[in-house]
């Protein structure tokens with residue numbers, strides 16, 4: 001590939017590209033002719049997805065919770081971009097996990113640490129490794145959740161980690177203005193993926209990974225600071241957050257009670 005072709009080909013790096021939302025984003029950007037750097041924990045798992053058949057893809061395997069692995073991935077990426085005369089136009093830090101605190105009184109601090117480490121601290125590792133490689137005019141998407149708009153029961157760890165991502169994104173957006181790097185916070189409602197397949201409660205207004213990918217790509221393309229969907233669900237949560245705390249606390253408590261009654265029956 002000559003230098004002009006290499007520079008016209010846009011490059012996106014996606015973490016958590018081996019499953020769910022990240023995988024769909026990888027497939028869609030490949031279909032649009034982007035060079036996709038698909039990141040995941042296991043090279044074997046990434047290879048089995050046969051993304052190479054869909055377009056120009058580079059597979060990068062590292063565990064985002066292992067700082068040294070993320071730093072090594074950053075070094076590999078520097079070499080790759082130099083050798084191929086490409087630049088990082090877009091980075092989507094999507095990888096994450098969800099675990100619930102089942103008994104708040106017997107607070108599982110190890111679970112709390114695990115979830116915050118994966119969803120928030122590891123995002124810091126990725127920023128440390130990839131931001132220096134991002135040129136002026138590029139953009140970064142940070143995966144949060146609509147859970148930040150209203151507290152959900154059992155989501156102490158997940159919600160706290162995603163609320164941390166919200167602050168991270170808004171502060172980063174201020175500090176990257178001079179570098180001309182845009183920041184988007186991504187807040188999906190419920191999306192049908194292996195992560196939500198484990199949920200034992202009803203998930204109103206759940207959308208498909210295809211719809212999620214479309215909303216995210218559209219928001220990133222239009223330089224949106226906050227990408228949230230499905231709109232009916234996220235606006236409802238935002239609206240409820242303006243109500244006095246006791247109102248939504250009662251609603252959430254009723255929901256939890258009816259769930260535990262169901263569990264007993």
Ligand SMILES: NC(=O)c1ccc[n+]([C@@H]2O[C@H](COP(=O)([O-])OP(=O)(O)OC[C@H]3O[C@@H](n4cnc5c(N)ncnc54)[C@H](OP(=O)(O)O)[C@@H]3O)[C@@H](O)[C@H]2O)c1
Pocket residue numbers: 015016017018019020021022040041042045062063064065094095096097098118143144145146187188189190191192193194195196
């Ligand atoms: N699904 C939803 O309703 C929903 C709603 C709001 C926000 N989100 C967020 O969207 C993101 C993607 O979720 P999803 O639903 O697509 O989940 P998913 O299908 O479980 O995919 C999660 C991805 O993250 C990767 N990952 C997890 N831990 C990792 C680690 N330590 N190192 C490297 N990669 C790691 C997984 O890799 P492996 O394949 O190796 O496990 C996988 O590729 C998450 O941040 C999640 O919190 C999801």
